[in-house]
Amino acid sequence: MTGxxxxxxxxxxxxxxxxxxxxxxxxxxxxxxxxxxxEKALDLYGPPVYVRKEIVHNKYVVQTLQxxxxxxxxETAEVPExxxxxxxAHGVAPVVHEEAAARQLKTIDATCPLVTKVHHEAKRFxxxxxxxxxxxxxxxxxxIGTSGEAPDHVHxxxxxxxxxxxxxxxxxxxxxxxQTTLSVDETMETVxxxxxxxPHLQDPPSDDICYATQNRQAAVKKLAPEADLMxxxxxxxxSNSVRLVEVAVExxxxxxxxxxxxxxxxxxxxxxxDSVGVSSGASVPEVLVRDVLxxxxxxxxxxxxxxxxxxxxxxxxLPRDLRTDLKAAGLPTTGTSxxxxxx
Numbered sequence: 001m002t003g004x005x006x007x008x009x010x011x012x013x014x015x016x017x018x019x020x021x022x023x024x025x026x027x028x029x030x031x032x033x034x035x036x037x038x039e040k041a042l043d044l045y046g047p048p049v050y051v052r053k054e055i056v057h058n059k060y061v062v063q064t065l066q067x068x069x070x071x072x073x074x075e076t077a078e079v080p081e082x083x084x085x086x087x088x089a090h091g092v093a094p095v096v097h098e099e100a101a102a103r104q105l106k107t108i109d110a111t112c113p114l115v116t117k118v119h120h121e122a123k124r125f126x127x128x129x130x131x132x133x134x135x136x137x138x139x140x141x142x143x144i145g146t147s148g149e150a151p152d153h154v155h156x157x158x159x160x161x162x163x164x165x166x167x168x169x170x171x172x173x174x175x176x177x178x179q180t181t182l183s184v185d186e187t188m189e190t191v192x193x194x195x196x197x198x199p200h201l202q203d204p205p206s207d208d209i210c211y212a213t214q215n216r217q218a219a220v221k222k223l224a225p226e227a228d229l230m231x232x233x234x235x236x237x238x239s240n241s242v243r244l245v246e247v248a249v250e251x252x253x254x255x256x257x258x259x260x261x262x263x264x265x266x267x268x269x270x271x272x273x274d275s276v277g278v279s280s281g282a283s284v285p286e287v288l289v290r291d292v293l294x295x296x297x298x299x300x301x302x303x304x305x306x307x308x309x310x311x312x313x314x315x316x317x318l319p320r321d322l323r324t325d326l327k328a329a330g331l332p333t334t335g336t337s338x339x340x341x342x343x
Contacts, residue, residue, distance in 0.1 A: 016274055017274060017300045017301045017302070017303065018274065018275050018276075018301065018303040018304070018305060019275075019276050019277075019278055019293065019296055019301050019303065019304045019305065020223040020226060020227055020275055020276070020277045020278070020305055020307050021278050021279075021289075021293070021304050021305065021306045021307065022216065022219035022220055022222075022223055022277065022278065022279035022280075022306075022307055023219060023306050023307065023308040023309070024212070024215045024216060024219060024308075024309075024310055024311075024312050025216060025219065025278075025279045025280045025284075025289065026280045026281075026282070026284050026285065026286050026289060027282065027283070027284070027285060027286070027337070028210065028211075028212030028213075028282040028283075028312075029112075029212070029312075029314045029315050029316045030089050030112030030113065030114060030115070030210070030212075030282075030316060031056045031089060031112075031282055031283045032315075032316075032336055032337050033089070033110065033112070033113075033315075033316040033317075033318060033319075034055050034056055034088065034089035034110040034112065035055060035056060035061060035065075035337040036318060036335055036336065036337050037055075037086060037108055037110040037318055037319055037322055038051060038055050038065050038070055038086055038110070039065070039068070039337060040318065040322060040326060040331070040335070041084065041086060041108060041322060042065075042068050042069050042070065043331070044322075044325055044326060044329055044331060045084055045325075046069075047068065047069020047070070048069050048070070048071045048083075049069065049070050049071070049084050049085075049086065050070075050071050050072075050073055050078075050079045050083055050084060050085040050086070051065070051070050051071070051072050051073070051085070051086045051088065052072075052073055052074075052075070052076055052079075052085055052086070052087050052088060052092065052096070053072070053073075053074065053088045053090065053141055054072060054088060054237075055070075055072075055086065055088050055089060055110065056088065056089050056283035057090075057235050057237045057238035057239070057241075057281075057283050058234070058235050058238060058260075058281070058283040058284055058285075059235045059260050060260065060261070060284075060285065060288055061283065061285065073085075076096055076099040076100050076103065076105070077099065077103070079100075079103065079105055081103045081104055081105070082103075082104050082105070082106075083105060083106070084105070084106040084107075084108065085100060085105045085106070085107055085108070086107075086108045086109075086110050087107065087108070087109045087110055087111060088110060088111075088141065089110055089111060089112045089115070089283075090111070090112075090115065090140075090141035090142040090145060091111040091112070091115040091116065091119060091141070091142055091145035091146065092109075092111070092145045092148070093144060093145050093147070093148020093149065094148060094149065095148060096145075096148075106321075107321070108319050108321055108322050109319050109321075110319055111145075112180070112210070112316075113316050114180055114210045114211075115142055115145070115146070115180055117206070117208075118146050118177055118178075118180065118204075118208050119145070119146055119149050121177055121204055121205065121208075122134075122146055122147075122149040122150045122153075122154060122177060123149050123150060125150075125153070125175050125177075126149070126150030126152070126153040126154075128173075129153070129173065130153065130173045130174065130175050130202070131153060131155060131168040131169055131170070131173060131174045131175075132150060132153050132154045132155065132175055132176075132177055133155050133157050133166060133168075133174060133175070133176045133177070133194060133201075134146060134147060134154050134155065134156050134157065134176075134177050134178065134179070135157045135158075135159075135176060135177070135178040135179065135182065135187055135190050135191070136156060136157075136158065136178060136179030136182065137158055137179065137182075137239060138156055138158050140179060140239060142179050142180065142181070142239075143156060143179055146177070146179075155167075155168070157176075157190060157194065159186060159190055160186065160189045160190045160193050162190075163190065163193040163194055163197060164197075166194070166197065168198065171198050171199075171200060172200045173200075174198045174200065174201050174202065175201070175202040175203070175204065176191055176194060176201060176202070176203065176204065177204050177208055178204075178208040178209060179208075179239070180208055180209055180210040180213060181209075181210070181213050181238075181239040181240035181243065181282070182209055182213070182239070182243065183217065183243045183246060183247060184209055184213070184214055184217055185247070185250070187209060210282075211312070211314065212240075212282045212312070213240050213243070213282065215309065215310045215312065216240065216244060216279060216281070216282060217243065217244065217247045218309045218310065219279065219307060219308070219309045219310070220232075220244050220247050220248050220251070220277070220279050221247060221251045222307055222309055223277045223307040224247070224248045224249075224250075224251040224252040224253040224277060225251065225252035225253075226252075226275050226277075227248065227252070227253040227254070227275050227276065227277030228253075228254050228255070228272070228273040228274055228275050228276070229253070229254065229255050229256070229257075229269055229270065229273045229275075229276045229277070230245065230248035230249070230253040230255065230256035230257070230276075230277040230278075230279070231256075231257055231259060231265065231269075231276060231277065231278050231279075231292060232244045232245045232248070232256065232257070232258050232259070232278075232279050232280065232281065233258075233259060233260070233278070233279070233280035233281070233284050233288050233289055233292055234258055234259075234260070234280055234281030234283070234284050235260055235281070235283070236258060236260075238281045238282075238283055238284075240281050240282050240283075241258060241280070241281025241282075241283070241284070242258060244258075244279055244281060245257065245258050248277060248279075253277060255269065257269060259292070260288075261288065261291065262288075262291040262292045262294070262295040263295075265292070265295060267299070270299060276296060276301055278292060278293065278296075285337070317333075317334075318333060318334070
C-alpha cells in the first residue's frame, strides 16, 4: 500500500520495514522528449536510426531502444552518409553539426532545451569577451557540448577543489555557468569559492541546474534523515543519479547505493534496516523503480510511503524537424515514452 508521508518522523514501532519513496523521481521532461524522439523516429523512418552517444544515460533505455533498431555510435563519422542521426539529450558542440552536414546526414537534435539554454548563455557571454567559468565534470558529454560553443572563452571548473587552478584574463569580466545535473550544494560552494577569488563574478541570467535535478535532490534531502538505507535507481554514467546517492548520505542516510536493476541489490544491505529510501535519476523509467519496490516487498518492505516535495508538469515539444515529418505522415506529434510509466 502506498501512502503520503508529508511528515516522515514516526515512532520506532511504525518505522518497521517501510519504504520512503521520493517524489519527484525518474524521467524529467528533457529525457522523455529525447526518448520519445528516438521511438517516433523508429516508427516513422524505420530502423536503423542512428543515435550519437547514449540518448540518455540509462542502460535499460539504451538496451530497449537497441532492440527496436536504434544504433548507438560514438562519433558522427560512424553514421553512413545520408542516414538519420539523433543527437542526445546532453547536447553537442557546433563542430558536430558541421560534421553531420558534411556527411549529408538527416539530423534530429534531441538536446534538452535546458541544456540549449546554457549553450545560448555561453555564446552570449563569449560574444562580449567574458571568461566563462563552466562548473562541471571533465569529460561529461554536456560539458563537452557547452565548451564547444565558445572554446576560447570557457574554463572548466571541476568542483570546489579546482577553484585555485582557475586563471582569467580580466577578473572584472568573469561569469559562471554550470552543467545542469550537478549537486546544488556543491555547485553553490564552488561559486562561493570562485567569488572569493573573483569578487566581480557574474551570475548566469537564470539558474543552470535544471528543475528536475533540484527537485529530486530536495526530495532525497527530506527523506534521508529517516533512511537507514538509500537505494537510487540509475546508471553509473548518469551524473544526476550519482549525485542523488551523495546527497542522501550527506543529509543523513546511513548508507546509499546506486543500482541499475533490482537484482543488483545485495540482501546484506538490509541487515538491521527498518527504513529504505528509494529514488531514481532523471533518466530512469518508472518500471525499474517498480521492480525495486517489488523486490523490497518480497523481503518484508511492503509499506510504501511517498515523500513529495514538488509537483512537476513541464513538457517539451519534440524536435522541430521530427514534428514536421510526423505531421506530414499524419502521425501524432506529441506523446510520452513507452517506458515512462508512473506508479
